[in-house]
Each structure stands twice: as C-alpha cells, then as structure tokens.
Amino acid sequence: MEIILYLSVALVAIAFFILVVYLVKTLKRVQETLQSLTKTIEGMEKQVNEIGTETSQLLHKTNAAADDVQKKMESLNRLFDTVKQVGATIQTFNDSLAKQLSSNEQKVIQAVQWGNAFLEIWGKWKRRKKTN
Template sequence: MKIILYLSVALIAIVFFILAIYLIKTLKTVQGTLQSLTKTIEEMEKQIQEIGTETAQLLHKTNAVADDVQKKIESLNVMFDAVKQVGSTVQTFNDSLTKKWTANEQKIVQAVQWGNAFLEIWGKWKEKKKRKVKEGVEDGKK
C-alpha cells in the first residue's frame, strides 16, 4: 500500500510538473502577445498624436482659408453694391434721356426735316451752278 501511495504521489508530482510546464508555455505566449499588443498600442498612440497634430494644423489652415474667403466675399459685396449703384445711375440717366427725347421729339423731327430741306436746296443750288458753268464753257467754245 505504501507503494501505491508513493506511486500516486509521484504520479501527482509528474502531472503537476507537466501542468506547470504547459502553464509556463501558456504564460510565455500570453506575455509575448501582451508585449506585441503593448507595442501596437504605443504605435497607435504615436499615430493618434500625429493625426491630432495634423488635424490641428489642418483646422488652422481651414480657419485661415475661411477668413480669407469671408474677406473676399465682403469685397465682392462692396463691388456688387457699386455695380448696383452704377446700374441705378445708368437707369436714371436713361429715364431722363427718354423723358427729354419724348419732350423734344417734335423739335428733333422738325430739325431733321429742316436739315433734309436744306440739303435738298443746297443740292439743287450746286446743280444749277454746275449747269451755269457748263453753259458758260459751251458758250465760250462757240
């Protein structure tokens, strides 16, 4: 019976030893995995910090661009107001010109008619003068 007891104790010791070896291997594998995970997390932290820095720079640049665009829009608004005022001035001028044209339309028509009559009389006078010169030349030849 003592032999069975010694054998049982030896068997338990061997099983415990094998169990300890597997437990050590498992713990070493877990340790390697944890180290790899730690490295990965550290690299991710660095990347996140870089991304944060780049994001902050991008945000500053975006704000600068937005400010620039806002200033340019304000400049365009001033320009559009000026163009609108010029348009209003031109419209007022056109309205005034139309009113004056309408008011003086009869006088303008009459002036054009007088001009045409003058041109007609002048043309006849020139023709008459040419005929007289031509008749004078012919008389001189005879």
C-alpha cells in the same frame, strides 16, 4: 504497499511537474502576447496623438480658409453694390437723356425739315443753273 504509495506519490509529483511545465509555457506565451499587445497599443496611442495634432492643424487651416472666403464674399458684395449703383446712375442718365430728347424732338424734326427744304431748293437751283 509502501512501494505503491511511493509510486503514487512519484506519479502525482511527475503529473504535477508536467502540469507546471505546461502552465509555465502557457504563461510565457500569455506574457509574450501581452507584451506584443502593449507595443501595439503604444503605437496606436502615438498614431492617435499624431492624428489629433494633424486634425487640429487641418481645423485651423479650414477656419482660415473659411475666413478668407468670407472676406472675399464681402468684397464681392461691395463690388456688386458698386456695379448696381453704377447701373442706377446710367439708368438715371438715360432717363434724363430720353426726357431731353423728347422735349427737343420737335426742334430736331423742324431742323430736319429745314435741312430737307434747303437741299430741295439747292437741288432745283443747281438744275436751273445747268439748264441756263
């Protein structure tokens, strides 16, 4: 019976040894996986930091571009205001000119009539001269 006891203990020891071997292999694979995961996470941290830096730079450039556009819009607004003032000045000039033409209209009509009368008299005078 002692032999069976020794064989049982030996069988338990062998089974325990096999269990320990598989457990060691499993733990080594888990360790390799964790190391690979650690490297991957470190790489991702580096990439996230780079993305953060690039995003910050892009944000600064975008703000600078927005400021530039704002300044240009203000310049355009001033230009449009100036054009509007020039238009108003031209309109005032046109109104003034129209008023002057309106007040001098009778004088112009009279001058045209005198011119026509002069041309008519001159034409008659030329015809008489030809006939004489």
